[in-house]
Amino acid sequence: MDTKFIYCNLCKHLTKHQLKSSHKSKEVELDVDEDHNIFPIDYIFYTHNFWICMGCELATLEVQYRGLDDDDEEPINTKFFPTRAIKIRDSRDFSSIPKEINQTYKEVISCFNERNYILAAIGIRAILEAICRNLNITDKESFGLKGKLTILKERNLFSNSIINALNEFKFLGDDAAHKLISPNFSEVVLALSVLDDLLEHQYEAKYNLENSADRLHNFRAKNKNQ
Numbered sequence: 001m002d003t004k005f006i007y008c009n010l011c012k013h014l015t016k017h018q019l020k021s022s023h024k025s026k027e028v029e030l031d032v033d034e035d036h037n038i039f040p041i042d043y044i045f046y047t048h049n050f051w052i053c054m055g056c057e058l059a060t061l062e063v064q065y066r067g068l069d070d071d072d073e074e075p076i077n078t079k080f081f082p083t084r085a086i087k088i089r090d091s092r093d094f095s096s097i098p099k100e101i102n103q104t105y106k107e108v109i110s111c112f113n114e115r116n117y118i119l120a121a122i123g124i125r126a127i128l129e130a131i132c133r134n135l136n137i138t139d140k141e142s143f144g145l146k147g148k149l150t151i152l153k154e155r156n157l158f159s160n161s162i163i164n165a166l167n168e169f170k171f172l173g174d175d176a177a178h179k180l181i182s183p184n185f186s187e188v189v190l191a192l193s194v195l196d197d198l199l200e201h202q203y204e205a206k207y208n209l210e211n212s213a214d215r216l217h218n219f220r221a222k223n224k225n226q
């Protein structure tokens, strides 16, 4: 029985996996000469391995591949499907944030996990714009995000330190969208932490507070009537 240690996305650590099946194939790259003869010019050799985690039984596909000129017998490239979740961030399950913000938030986390930091930064900026609109700061009041953030500050809707962080969201998003400058891993991790807390502060905490306040009010009203 072939086994090896692979990072398991469900167990969230290296676990022993059992090889269930393996398949070898090759891809041929063809060319055509001036007499219309077709001939091979390169090969890529693939091995597809189907692994099962011996702990949780989650399946993983491993693809190993090497080119014709690679004289080393060992495969030189390996990819796992789904992508190994090392460093992957889970998206929070928000229950009371606007639907379009929740959808964009999940896409941002997905981009981050796929290491698409430019798209993640653009998405974070888009969420910030949506929060402004949700606070009734419309394009009529200020078309640009910079102006919207100034209005947020003037109306004391957030503290200065939060406004500073939101300005960083804007700069990260602007650099990504207009100059294709990718933020680095740490910048995105920090921005996502702020984003999580912002959504919690702006929507979840308020929703939970209103719910518990209503419960207290209704409970006391019911007791008074008895």
Ligand SMILES: [Zn+2]
Pocket: 008, 009, 010, 011, 012, 015, 053, 054, 055, 056, 057, 058
């Ligand atoms: Zn597992």
